[in-house]
Amino acid sequence: MLTALLLGLLAGCGADDDPPGETFGPEPIQTDPSTGPGSYLDDAHGTPLGEVDPPDPAEDGRPMRRMDIDQLNASLRAVTGGIGWEIDGVDQLEDLASTLGRPDYEQSTAEDLTPSLLFQKFLDDAANATCEELVAREAVGEPSNVFLVHVSAADTSASNPDAVTANLQHALLRFHGNDLAADDAQLESWRWLFDTTVEVTGGDTLAGWRAVCIGLITHPDFAMY
């Protein structure tokens, strides 16, 4: 039932597309087909170049790659307000840097930036540890909170839907740089994660927010670009 609901929410698979109508970077230069290049430069088949369909963005440009270890470590600490993946004071991403592809400048000089199985496993571990600490730290509701900014531990989608929506918007902007409107369909999958986690954990809203945090960090939009 829950999965069916999620399938419905994600139907169309547009979750990672830029919001319609929004563009980033400089405005494209508009040319008049009657005076632009297309009017006098045609391809071999006689099709005006100005009328050729643009390439599919997904096929254009370089393949996506992941952050390097230094970038990941800095990003993790930035979004969590300083919490990194540490065990007994040892920075685990530093500890695993060699295995995760950081060059040693003896045998290798370029960092391996493939999102490998090993990278994903340790990203998962990092997300679990940092989100556990982040939610525990912010559960008391301090003004300095960076994650639980618009909600308290008592808020659910039933009791305070606006607060939950506002916090999801805030989290997606903070973790993924994705500025979504309150009624954006992409928000629904994250709301589903929060609501259903709260439901299956017997009303534990902090577990719900921890799941959202882990989902945000382990989602490729966090570590890939």
Next chain:
Amino acid sequence: MARKNLSSSRRELLLGGLGAAGLVSFGGLAGPASLAMASNSATNTDRYFVFCYYSGGWDPLLGIDPKDPDQFPDELRNETLLQLGYDNLALAGTGITNPFPDTHDGVLLGPYIGNLADWTHRTAFIRGMSMDTLTHEVGRRRFLTGKSPSGLLARGSSGATWLASLLGAEHPVPNLSARVEAYNVDQPAWATALKVDNVDDLLRALRPGDIDIAPEERDRVQALLDEFRDCHVVGGRPEVANALAAQGSARVLVNEGLDELFDFGSSDPAMVSLRERFDLSPNDLGSPQAQAAMAVTALTAGISRCVSIEVANGLDTHFDNWETDQGPNQMEGHDVVAALMAELDSIPYQGTGSTWFDHTTIIGFSEFSRTALINANAGRDHSLTGACFVAGGGVKAGVYGESSSVGLLPQAVDLQSGVVDPNGEVVKPEHILRALLESCGVTDDVADLRVEPYRAILA
């Protein structure tokens, strides 16, 4: 501890997770490669491979390609352009008493061949190759891929990746690599090597993290990520789908509890015995010995098809460390490989009456060899000439090719017989990789290596 193997149902479970990764590949399957895959696949699938890398550029004169000092005396070095230097070797503390080559099963081998000499009857020694480079990165990548790199950048997928891909996705980690580079540019994502720095890291990869959330909470997160993945498989970015599939596969592997197989530091009697056989310290799971134990375990427990390990390092001996370090460091690697062979040869293969060594091919290689003349610093520099050995399943033991008697240069051979033949071809890494592919029944040049296989070494 009883040897643990994956049951078929567990394999299916793993494939469920890994199969998604196989739906898409990094960059997709290139057209020619996909066509080749469709027209040619491995027919001999009972094959496993271990690539053993000797890092730094070994000196074959001390190991697999020595020369007889009686034939090449130092007085003639202006004519032979060859200076054996066996008298210069520092033997103290090495356990070596005779610094000169010796004959083992009819094959002349160097003084630091170590226990590898015990496996001469199962080993093809390939001499007088050309590596076409004096640069470490280029030589290493040339051997791994069978293709000359572009500058320092590897071109093409590693031989191990090709072999893993052609032998199928049945194993949970088809391609495992410890401290050895691995490349995948045109093969399915599941054939990409799982690269670790040491056995400790592999253990961590197979174990749950220190903080693990409740299963029901985990399930919700996973359901969300799975849906995102499915979206990207259908029409989005393949790299994103691959990343999410890899994440799911990592969780499946953790749930399998495979970590106990690699817990070489434990007090379990089976592990204590294994440590003794590999001369393995429980506190050094980054050692070549630990990597060799990892390779055997990964193959025989049904986890991997191809494993790459670094068995020796510290071989780049330009100075008088050639006298003190080259031999002992090289011999440590040979001893590790010999222990690997012995272990594989002691384990019956699936009730067939054969052993795992009969089905596993072990390849020992370095980036190039070292100069025939000793330099002014009492060391040896880089030489274009190469050598390697291939042992075990599918291999016809013997000596193939020969470095020249003047200057230790590469020499052309007849690829069918391995005999020096001026009308033949100079053997390069790509000839070896094609032979390995052919040993699996892959007769077409699917990896675009553009040479004929070195068939002389195949049984």
